[in-house]
Amino acid sequence: MSIPDHARANFQTLLHAAADGNLALMECADAATGETRYVICAVGRDGADFLFTPFGHLADGNPYDAYVPPSENLSDESAS
Template structure:
């Protein structure tokens, strides 16, 4: 499965922000659940104000349990967890 262009563009922007020292971790509230989230943001300036562009939040708990990696035998599939 190919990574879409918009995701690559956002990742490149995030890398540039980190390289330039313009990356921040903000505590925000999830818009749907109102639970705290720790959000990675690129920081820029617009006139006299800072602009924080959110890119994603850090996984709660164990991130290895939150995601399924791509399968090496099938690039369009994912490795399913053995735990059900």
């Protein structure tokens, strides 16, 4: 399975922000549930204003329980 171009571009933006020291961890509320989320943001400037671009939130609990590696047969499994 190939990573889409938009995801690669966002990841590159995130790497550049990290290299420049322009990352922030913000406490936010989930728009759908209202639950507290800790969101990784790139920080930019617009004149005197700061701009925060969210990239994702940290996993709750043990991230090893939240994700599994992709399967080589993922497209076959999702069809069933």
